[in-house]
Amino acid sequence: MASTVIKNWDNKTWLSSNDYIKSFNKFLFKNIKLNPNSEILDIGCGRGKILGTIKSSLKLKVKPTGIDVINHKDKDKRINFKKSDATSFFLTSKKKFDLILIKQTIHLLTFKKIKRLLFLCKKNLKHNGKIFILTLDGKKNELPTFRKMKIRLNKSLKRDNKVLKLITRLYPQRKRKNFIYKVKINKKKYLTMIENKYISILLPLSKNEILEGIEEINYKYKNYIQFRDKLDCFIL
Numbered sequence: 001m002a003s004t005v006i007k008n009w010d011n012k013t014w015l016s017s018n019d020y021i022k023s024f025n026k027f028l029f030k031n032i033k034l035n036p037n038s039e040i041l042d043i044g045c046g047r048g049k050i051l052g053t054i055k056s057s058l059k060l061k062v063k064p065t066g067i068d069v070i071n072h073k074d075k076d077k078r079i080n081f082k083k084s085d086a087t088s089f090f091l092t093s094k095k096k097f098d099l100i101l102i103k104q105t106i107h108l109l110t111f112k113k114i115k116r117l118l119f120l121c122k123k124n125l126k127h128n129g130k131i132f133i134l135t136l137d138g139k140k141n142e143l144p145t146f147r148k149m150k151i152r153l154n155k156s157l158k159r160d161n162k163v164l165k166l167i168t169r170l171y172p173q174r175k176r177k178n179f180i181y182k183v184k185i186n187k188k189k190y191l192t193m194i195e196n197k198y199i200s201i202l203l204p205l206s207k208n209e210i211l212e213g214i215e216e217i218n219y220k221y222k223n224y225i226q227f228r229d230k231l232d233c234f235i236l
């Protein structure tokens, strides 16, 4: 899928801020017991800052593995990065993991690929190992949007809902949790994120559609934008 090249998701946004990562990792550690011997894999790791921070806070003995189809120049040095597609990684790796993280990445895969990926992840878990899958919350999503972005977001959330149903059908024992992060962002900064097409739903929009969207958000919000970034988390 050529249109799924996301370059600016964690490029100096709240999603790569120390506070967000600290809060996300706190959520993880509350839901899975990890220790310095834990082996961790992040599928669709982006710049790998979440994984790098886990390495430091748990003092992991083995560098955690992060895979992504994009090899960012400014990725975190504390991780063992492999430029790879989600499923192809398992063709060459024989490692087993205590935690496999798939955060805000599964929606970019076809249903066939999701099934295959989850099968492979399950096979490559250690005893008591867990898979954490996180997607945008589909119910009362608060992400600041403009009209065309909202239409695309709703469509994407509907598909996510189907993905979550598929996962529940395949793995009925899955647990469900929520991760909520309160964002307060300077409007200018958010507009730059929109301009940089930080989220996949913006990728197909034309330059003009983005400019119209920027005007709409500029008009709709004051200098600071506040909302809750809410994620659904499935634990398998």
Ligand SMILES: C[S@@+](CC[C@H](N)C(=O)[O-])C[C@H]1O[C@@H](n2cnc3c(N)ncnc32)[C@H](O)[C@@H]1O
Pocket: 004, 005, 006, 009, 010, 015, 043, 044, 045, 046, 047, 067, 068, 069, 070, 084, 085, 086, 087, 102, 103, 104, 105, 108, 109
């Ligand atoms: C929305 S970002 C999420 C990044 C990171 N997990 C986070 O939550 O901050 C989605 C990431 O998945 C990567 N990606 C997309 N398709 C992929 C695939 N087939 N295999 C591995 N990574 C993929 C993208 O390049 C991007 O870095």
